[in-house]
Amino acid sequence: MTPSTAPRVRGVHSLQIRFMLLVVASATLLALAAATIAYQLGQARALANSRSSVEALAAAVEKTVSIGVYAEDEVLLHEVTSGLASNELVDVVEVLSADGRAIAKGLRQGAREDTGATLLTRPVVSPFDAREVVGQLRIRLNDAKVRADANQEAYTLAAAMAGQAALLALVLYLLAARMVSGPIVRLADALRRMKPGAAERLQTPPRHVADEIGVLISGANALLEANETALRNERRLRAEVEAMEARYRQIFDASSAGIFVLDGIGRLINGNPTMSRVVGVPMAALRELGEQDFVAAVFNRPELVRQMMADAAARGETVSADLELVPLGEARRWVHCLISVPRDGGNTVEGVIYDITERKSDENAVRHRAEHDGLTSLKNRDAGLAVLARFVADARTRRAVLTVACIDLDGFKQINDTHGHAAGDAVLVACAERMRAAVRRASDLVARLGGDEFLVALRDVGPGDGVLSQVMQALLEGLAQPVRLASGVEVRVGVSIGVACAPLHGSDPLQLMHAADEALYHVKRNGKLAFALALPALASSTPA
Numbered sequence: 001m002t003p004s005t006a007p008r009v010r011g012v013h014s015l016q017i018r019f020m021l022l023v024v025a026s027a028t029l030l031a032l033a034a035a036t037i038a039y040q041l042g043q044a045r046a047l048a049n050s051r052s053s054v055e056a057l058a059a060a061v062e063k064t065v066s067i068g069v070y071a072e073d074e075v076l077l078h079e080v081t082s083g084l085a086s087n088e089l090v091d092v093v094e095v096l097s098a099d100g101r102a103i104a105k106g107l108r109q110g111a112r113e114d115t116g117a118t119l120l121t122r123p124v125v126s127p128f129d130a131r132e133v134v135g136q137l138r139i140r141l142n143d144a145k146v147r148a149d150a151n152q153e154a155y156t157l158a159a160a161m162a163g164q165a166a167l168l169a170l171v172l173y174l175l176a177a178r179m180v181s182g183p184i185v186r187l188a189d190a191l192r193r194m195k196p197g198a199a200e201r202l203q204t205p206p207r208h209v210a211d212e213i214g215v216l217i218s219g220a221n222a223l224l225e226a227n228e229t230a231l232r233n234e235r236r237l238r239a240e241v242e243a244m245e246a247r248y249r250q251i252f253d254a255s256s257a258g259i260f261v262l263d264g265i266g267r268l269i270n271g272n273p274t275m276s277r278v279v280g281v282p283m284a285a286l287r288e289l290g291e292q293d294f295v296a297a298v299f300n301r302p303e304l305v306r307q308m309m310a311d312a313a314a315r316g317e318t319v320s321a322d323l324e325l326v327p328l329g330e331a332r333r334w335v336h337c338l339i340s341v342p343r344d345g346g347n348t349v350e351g352v353i354y355d356i357t358e359r360k361s362d363e364n365a366v367r368h369r370a371e372h373d374g375l376t377s378l379k380n381r382d383a384g385l386a387v388l389a390r391f392v393a394d395a396r397t398r399r400a401v402l403t404v405a406c407i408d409l410d411g412f413k414q415i416n417d418t419h420g421h422a423a424g425d426a427v428l429v430a431c432a433e434r435m436r437a438a439v440r441r442a443s444d445l446v447a448r449l450g451g452d453e454f455l456v457a458l459r460d461v462g463p464g465d466g467v468l469s470q471v472m473q474a475l476l477e478g479l480a481q482p483v484r485l486a487s488g489v490e491v492r493v494g495v496s497i498g499v500a501c502a503p504l505h506g507s508d509p510l511q512l513m514h515a516a517d518e519a520l521y522h523v524k525r526n527g528k529l530a531f532a533l534a535l536p537a538l539a540s541s542t543p544a
Helices: 015-060 061-071 074-085 143-192 212-254 273-279 283-290 295-297 304-316 357-373 381-398 412-419 419-438 466-480 509-525
Strands: 090-097 102-107 120-125 133-141 258-263 268-271 319-324 335-339 348-355 404-410 443-450 451-460 494-502 528-532 540-541
Touching: 015 061, 015 133, 015 143, 061 074, 061 090, 061 102, 061 120, 061 133, 061 258, 061 283, 061 466, 074 090, 074 102, 120 143, 120 419, 143 212, 212 540, 258 273, 268 283, 273 283, 295 304, 304 319, 335 357, 357 381, 381 404, 381 443, 381 494, 381 509, 404 419, 404 466, 404 509, 412 443, 419 443, 419 466, 451 466, 451 494, 466 494, 466 528, 509 528
Parallel strands: 494 528
Antiparallel strands: 090 102, 090 133, 120 133, 258 268, 258 348, 319 335, 335 348, 404 451, 404 494, 443 451, 528 540
């Protein structure tokens, strides 16, 4: 906008006019508030004065009323009530006997009895014994007169306050126009006429050299000088910024790592082509995620990513973790993700991801080989005992039950000796599958301890549960079925099972396995092909 086309301040947009309107509005509100307060105070004061005046009148005739009530002199009491009722503050005066009977009553001329008016009551005591109440004096006030006096006083005060507020508003307006808004308008007009970058400067009026207007003009001149310098540097800086942006964009696009920027609620602001390749989404589709929850759309467990974002913001440092992406088909994809939240970057989150699917697959394979038996794919001895230890600790924490069974295949050595190790391996694989089928895969444990010895752990199953008998019967019947070898020959193995339950037979893995072993040897000594519960209550069962 050039100086010639710059808008002039007119009408309600003028600071001077707005100040005047604000002063008038403030004065009006102040007058209204003062009138309201004055009315309330005047009314309260008039009522108090009225009550005081009437009470003084009542006190003045108290002795006379006392004598009249005691002597039941209706003429005297009528004169007293009529005299009191002649006061403009009083509407009705009554004198009652001790039993509530009206003795005398006075009504002000022109007044009407109003049961809602203010009522003053005074007990009438005997003139000879102050402790004896012989009647009651009742005076009902003329509330209309009281309110009229209060209104008159409030209106007078309100008018005075309104006039004072109007005069104050006018004085303030004139002072502001002369000392503030007038010089500011002239300063604005002078600035409007100047061209950007010109050497022309504002002149300070003599009477404003040492006040705020002079400071404003001095600051405006300093700004004009700075503006001239800034105009010269702007083009140079713009060219440098454009060159830097081009270099950073090249680095961003060519990076071997996926880079993304999210807003505070997890929506994508920007992402590079590598990001598109890593997550397996075309760039066009990746840009469309800007309107969706990017974290939920890309990561298999978005709650972990959101927790990383919260941790990075709280700690002020980069947080990293291995995360699984939402699968495309059957393939599982993993990335190493680094999350940071810039302290001065606004409400944004920066992330970098590296594809580690191959490394993760190798790690999982190594971990599986380390924890599983190479022949049966069951947990091996070390891994099985570690899982059992976790089961026992969890049962102890939750005060739950746990069943541990030690299983031994009877006759397995003869099969190995007769048909060879390959046949023995086939029998072990078949037995492992049957054990897995007999237990609850989601919660229970089946492990190979070595040779033909196996371990089964049933969570939340105790000695009195029907599940225990069902699983043991399934193991006995399943393992007793023949196994067909590659040669076509069918072989059978027997099975002996010893069972121990926590906390009945022990509270740690060694105690439970020892108790289960003793029960196992009890089965072997008593015919095999059965299961037995450990001491203190040995019980065995054979299949029907």
